[in-house]
Amino acid sequence: MYIVIAGGGLVGRALARKLIAKRHDVVVIDRDREVCEYIYTRLGAVAINGSATSIDTLEDAGIKKADVAVALLHLDADNLAFSVLAKNFEVPRVIVRMRNKKYEQAYRIAGVGGIISITDVFVNELALKIEQPELEQVAVLGPGKASLVIAQIPQDSPVDGKTIAEIVKDRRFPKNCVLAGIFRSDTEEFVFPRGNVAVRAGDRVFLAATSDDVQKAADCLGLKR
Numbered sequence: 001m002y003i004v005i006a007g008g009g010l011v012g013r014a015l016a017r018k019l020i021a022k023r024h025d026v027v028v029i030d031r032d033r034e035v036c037e038y039i040y041t042r043l044g045a046v047a048i049n050g051s052a053t054s055i056d057t058l059e060d061a062g063i064k065k066a067d068v069a070v071a072l073l074h075l076d077a078d079n080l081a082f083s084v085l086a087k088n089f090e091v092p093r094v095i096v097r098m099r100n101k102k103y104e105q106a107y108r109i110a111g112v113g114g115i116i117s118i119t120d121v122f123v124n125e126l127a128l129k130i131e132q133p134e135l136e137q138v139a140v141l142g143p144g145k146a147s148l149v150i151a152q153i154p155q156d157s158p159v160d161g162k163t164i165a166e167i168v169k170d171r172r173f174p175k176n177c178v179l180a181g182i183f184r185s186d187t188e189e190f191v192f193p194r195g196n197v198a199v200r201a202g203d204r205v206f207l208a209a210t211s212d213d214v215q216k217a218a219d220c221l222g223l224k225r
Contacts, residue, residue: 001025004061004091006052006082007072008035011097015070016045027061053081063089071096076103080110087111135218146210148180155201157222165195167220174216177209 001024005012008030016026016039026045029052030036036047050057052073063069069086071079071094079096080103086094087110095114096107107115136150153160159167164179182191183204191197199205207217 001067002062002065003027003068003070004029004058004063004066004086005070005072006079007074008032008039008047009072009074012070012072013039013043015072017043020045027066029057029061053078053085055085058082058085058089063091066091068093068095070094076100079103080106083107083110083112135214135223146208147214148206148208149214150183150204150206151218151221151223153199153201153203153205154222157201159199159221160201161198163196163198164193167199170220172216173220174209174213177207177213177217179205180208181206 003019003024003026005016005026005028008016008028012028012030016028019026020043027048028036028039028045029048029050030039031049031051033049036049039045039047046061048057048061050060052058052071063086066086066089069082069091071082071086073079073082076099079098083094083096093114094110094112096112096116098104098107098115098117101117104115104117137147167173167179179193182193182197182199183189183206184191184200185202185204193205205221207214209217
């Protein structure tokens with residue numbers, strides 16, 4: 001894919017590095033000339049020195065052929081302007097890092113398909129580490145509203161030996177939580193859970209749920225706070 005990233009800060013550089021490793025064509029726009037030189041020489045990405053809210057700069061970055069545009073600028077107002085221009089150039093997918101939730105509706109009106117709320121993501125992950133240090137968050141679903149986490153079934157878990165069907169029928173297990181996968185450490189096997197599959201102590205289970213439901217599921221699985 002051809003991807004244009006607005007903002008060459010820490011997140012922009014890390015994202016560019018990861019996308020380049022996966023053989024995507026990446027162009028980064030940043031106002032700082034030294035940042036652009038670093039991105040070009042160290043990362044091997046095309047770097048455009050200029051404003052990501054300037055039509056001329058966007059044209060230089062090849063915005064017309066972009067498959068995805070990512071807004072990682074410091075101000076939401078600038079991210080919004082970049083998003084509007086990207087949609088004007090008919091970029092199929094626009095993703096933004098939202099700092100202030102007051103801009104969410106404006107982003108949606110502008111046609112932004114992916115909104116990542118830094119505040120929600122950070123608060124949810126921090127709360128999870130405080131309340132359930134045994135849980136490992138691996139992905140955020142939606143604008144911080146739900147998470148995909150990994151939990152290791154303890155040796156004294158009440159669900160050790162129980163099937164998926166038995167676990168989800170338990171009244172304590174939240175209805176809006178999905179057991180998305182099981183990794184068996186002893187055999188290094190990934191199991192797609194079905195109703196008759198049993199969970200064993202030592203298994204690492206993947207849970208998809210809201211933050212509150214993750215806590216309830218963890219309690220049901222016997223994870224101690």
